[in-house]
Amino acid sequence: MLQAQLTIDPAHRVAPVRRRTFGTFVEHLGRCVYTGIYEPGHPTADEEGFRGDVLALTRELGVSTVRYPGGNFVSGYRWEDGIGPREQRPRRLDLAWHSTETNEIGIDEFIRWTRVAGLEPMMAVNLGTRGVQEAVDLLEYCNIPSGTALSDLRIANGAKDPHDIRMWCLGNEMDGPWQIGHKTALEYGRIAAETARAMRMVDPSLELVACGSSGSSMPTFGTWEATVLEETYDLVDHISCHAYYEEKDGDLAGFLACASDMEHFISTVVSTADQVGAKLGSRKKISVSFDEWNVWYLSRVQAAEPGQDWPVAPPLLEDHYHLADAVAFGSLLITLLRHSDRVAAACMAQLVNVIAPIMTEPGGRAWRQTTFHPFAQAARHAKGDVVRVEPVCPTYETAEFGAVPVLHAVATRDETETTLFVVNRSTAEPVELELDAGALGAGTGTGTGAVRIVEATTLTHEDVYARNTADDPDRVAPRPNTSHRSDPLRIVLPPVSWNVIRLSRA
Ligand code: AHR
Numbered sequence: 001m002l003q004a005q006l007t008i009d010p011a012h013r014v015a016p017v018r019r020r021t022f023g024t025f026v027e028h029l030g031r032c033v034y035t036g037i038y039e040p041g042h043p044t045a046d047e048e049g050f051r052g053d054v055l056a057l058t059r060e061l062g063v064s065t066v067r068y069p070g071g072n073f074v075s076g077y078r079w080e081d082g083i084g085p086r087e088q089r090p091r092r093l094d095l096a097w098h099s100t101e102t103n104e105i106g107i108d109e110f111i112r113w114t115r116v117a118g119l120e121p122m123m124a125v126n127l128g129t130r131g132v133q134e135a136v137d138l139l140e141y142c143n144i145p146s147g148t149a150l151s152d153l154r155i156a157n158g159a160k161d162p163h164d165i166r167m168w169c170l171g172n173e174m175d176g177p178w179q180i181g182h183k184t185a186l187e188y189g190r191i192a193a194e195t196a197r198a199m200r201m202v203d204p205s206l207e208l209v210a211c212g213s214s215g216s217s218m219p220t221f222g223t224w225e226a227t228v229l230e231e232t233y234d235l236v237d238h239i240s241c242h243a244y245y246e247e248k249d250g251d252l253a254g255f256l257a258c259a260s261d262m263e264h265f266i267s268t269v270v271s272t273a274d275q276v277g278a279k280l281g282s283r284k285k286i287s288v289s290f291d292e293w294n295v296w297y298l299s300r301v302q303a304a305e306p307g308q309d310w311p312v313a314p315p316l317l318e319d320h321y322h323l324a325d326a327v328a329f330g331s332l333l334i335t336l337l338r339h340s341d342r343v344a345a346a347c348m349a350q351l352v353n354v355i356a357p358i359m360t361e362p363g364g365r366a367w368r369q370t371t372f373h374p375f376a377q378a379a380r381h382a383k384g385d386v387v388r389v390e391p392v393c394p395t396y397e398t399a400e401f402g403a404v405p406v407l408h409a410v411a412t413r414d415e416t417e418t419t420l421f422v423v424n425r426s427t428a429e430p431v432e433l434e435l436d437a438g439a440l441g442a443g444t445g446t447g448t449g450a451v452r453i454v455e456a457t458t459l460t461h462e463d464v465y466a467r468n469t470a471d472d473p474d475r476v477a478p479r480p481n482t483s484h485r486s487d488p489l490r491i492v493l494p495p496v497s498w499n500v501i502r503l504s505r506a
Contacts, residue, residue, distance in 0.1 A: 001492070002429045004393035007436040008411050008418060008503075014338065014386040017412050020345035021336050022379040023065030023122065025292060026110070028073045029097050029354050030316030033105050035362040036352035037113055042363060050113050053366040057358045058117050058351065061372060062379025067122045067169065067291055067347045068110055072096035074172050075128025075180040079138050082106015083157050093310055095180055100310040107142065108154070111163045121163065122291070122347070127171030127191050128181025135195045139168070139202050167207045167345070169291065170195055170232075173214040173242060175224050185224045189231030196235035209289045209345075212239040216265040225269055229276040229286060238289035238344055239273060241265055244296035244355075245328060252324055252464065253398060256425040256496070259331040259408060260401040262293070266335070270342045287344035293332055294348055295325045295371065296355045317354045320469075321369045323461040323476050323496060330374035330459075330498035331423045337378070337410045340386045348375060359470070367473035370466075373459050377478060377500045378421060384414025391422070393431065406431060407493070413440070418451075420501040424493040427464070435489040441505040453489065454504045456481040460497035 026032055037058075040049030069077060073096045081090050081103045089103040107123075114121045123142070125135040137150055142163040144151035151162070173179050174188040183191070188211060196208050210232045213221045225239060243262055247255035266288055273286040297319050321329075336346045352358040357372035368376075391407040398404050406429070409422035418440055424431050437451040457478040466476050481499065483492040493499050 002394050002406060002426065002431045004391050004407055004431050004433045005436065006389055006391045006407070006409065006420070006433060007439070008387060008389055008420065009439040010387060010413055011439070012388040014388050015341040017337070017382045017384060017386055018340055018344060019064040021340065021343065022062055022375070023067065023291070023345055023347040024063045024351040025067040025071070025347040025349040026069070026351050027071035027354065028069050028077070028094065028101055029071060029350070030318065031313050031353040031360070031362070032350050032356070034102075034313035036360060038105050038109070039362065048109065048112060050116060051360070051366070054352055054358060054360060055117055057366055057368065061357060061376050063119055063351070065120045065122050065167070065345060065347065066114060066351065067124060070096070070124060070172055072172065072179060074124045074126050077126050079107055079134070083108060083141075083153070097316060098308065098310060099314060100312045102312055107163070108157055108159050111159070120167070121165050122167040122169065122345070123165045124169035124172055125195065127174060127188070127195060128179060131191060132195045132198050136198050136202060139199055143203060167209065168199065169209045169211070169240065170236070171211050174211045175218055175220055176214045185220060185227035186231070189228040192228065193231045193235055196232060200235065207238065208236040209238040209240050209291065210236040212241050212269060214242045216243065216261055216268070222268060222272055225272045226276055229273055230280070233276055233280055233282060233286070234284070236286070238287045239269060241269055241288055241290045242292035243290070244292070244294055244298055245332070246295060246297045246299060247324065248299065251399065253396060253425070253427050254400050256324065256328050256331070256427070257398045257401050257404040258328050259335045260404060262332055262335045266290070266339045266343060288339070288342055290336060290343055290346040292347060292349040293336070294355050295319070295321065295329050315353070318359070319355050320467050321371045322465040322467045323370055323459070324464040326370035326374055326459060326476065327423050327425070327496050327498050329371045330421070331408045331425065333374055333378050334408055334410045334421055334423065337382060337386050337412070337421070338388060361470060365470045367468060367470050369468055370459070370476040373478050374498045377457070381419040381500060381502065382412040382421070383417070383419075384412055387411040387413050389420070391433070396426065407433070416504065418503045420503065422493065422499045422501065424495055424497045424499070426495045428495055430495055431493045433491055433493055435491070437489060437503055440503065450506050451489070451503050452486060452506050453484045453491065453501055455502045456484050456491055456499065458494060458497050458499050460494045464496045
């Protein structure tokens with residue numbers, strides 16, 4: 001068994017926990033919308049056609065924000081197609097996903113769904129095939145109370161109150177050659193600046209997100225951010241990051257260390273933004289909106305053959321996650337929390353069916369994938385302030401990231417409770433972790449005021465490739481970890497595990 005120590009000291013406060021860290025993403029892609037959040041005729045559907053089982057799981061997941069309607073989809077989207085009487089809405093080719101978009105769901109229905117689910121909407125505008133005017137029109141339709149052509153049209157369509165969307169993404173992944181209307185950094189920086197300027201004329205208080213890089217391995221990474229921010233610095237609040245990870249060539253240990261790339265991604269973008277700010281003589285700080293992140297077996301995605309039919313809501317990107325995926329995912333979430341000083345928002349991509357924590361059968365059951373659990377536990381227990389912790393532990397060698405510590409952790413703390421989130425990335429060895437939590441109270445013994453573990457759970461499985469299915473939905477789920485002892489405080493973390501340890505004063 002490996003040995004490790006970890007000190008939790010409230011003096012190492014990073015920033016408040018931001019609820020927007022627990023955002024997600026609903027794109028018109030595959031079965032995310034149709035037979036995901038929306039399926040009229042489903043036994044649990046409400047009068048609007050929203051699936052009650054998916055709503056219940058979304059609430060249990062503890063999601064804060066939801067980005068919509070894409071993704072690659074938004075770069076060819078005409079938002080006007082999705083408003084007004086359903087029978088008059090056009091069916092369109094969705095070039096991004098080689099599908100047919102029926103437009104049964106549009107902005108008004110989506111906002112109604114966010115209200116029922118209790119989520120904050122985050123809207124992306126199309127800067128691929130469209131531009132400033134269409135973005136401002138959408139903003140007028142959504143946010144102006146009444147008295148203009150588009151706000152009155154919204155009211156006539158049944159939405160009396162404005163949608164009041166505060167956070168807007170200026171396009172999606174415009175650095176990617178796969179993107180409809182892909183641009184150079186300068187071309188994108190110019191249109192993003194013009195769009196932001198016009199949107200701020202409507203409402204200066206909006207929060208605007210400029211597109212950053214679609215991954216840290218993009219050939220333009222770094223120079224893209226610098227050029228885009230030189231054009232937009234005073235006009236936007238956030239720059240986006242997107243990152244997806246997968247196990248490649250059977251290198252499980254390397255995959256479990258993928259958060260090292262996310263760490264590097266965030267610190268590079270923050271330094272680049274600060275450098276642009278310094279060059280411009282600005283005191284303003286740009287934050288990161290990590291508005292797409294997840295495990296995604298992208299290398300297994302097959303491109304649709306040209307000439308095939310254009311299906312409606314086909315099953316696309318339906319990754320079935322195993323235990324190891326959930327542990328890598330948990331480590332990514334730990335990274336986002338560790339950077340709460342500069343990561344203002346994040347969206348796990350996506351919510352349902354498409355690389356998602358929630359899966360559904362059309363007309364049938366819904367269940368939690370393995371990745372559901374780290375997200376739901378962190379959303380529930382991360383409260384108060386983020387506290388930086390650095391485990392003293394053995395490292396292991398990886399081809400991509402060099403030596404990586406076996407443990408990766410973060411703590412959060414409010415007046416009543418401290419919670420430690422920690423993954424053991426060792427593929428073979430349990431780790432006995434000794435905790436020094438003395439700075440939280442009167443020592444770590446058993447007397448009054450001493451800090452003790454009130455609850456510890458572990459997500460693990462003897463088969464690291466174990467998955468949940470509709471027939472066996474709880475095969476991989478958090479279970480109590482009863483290995484903890486006092487004086488000194490210690491607990492055993494199994495290999496390839498996600499752990500939540502809640503501490504309180506006796
Ligand atoms: O989330 C799936 C896709 O990944 C999104 O549409 C796109 O923005 C990214 O490349």
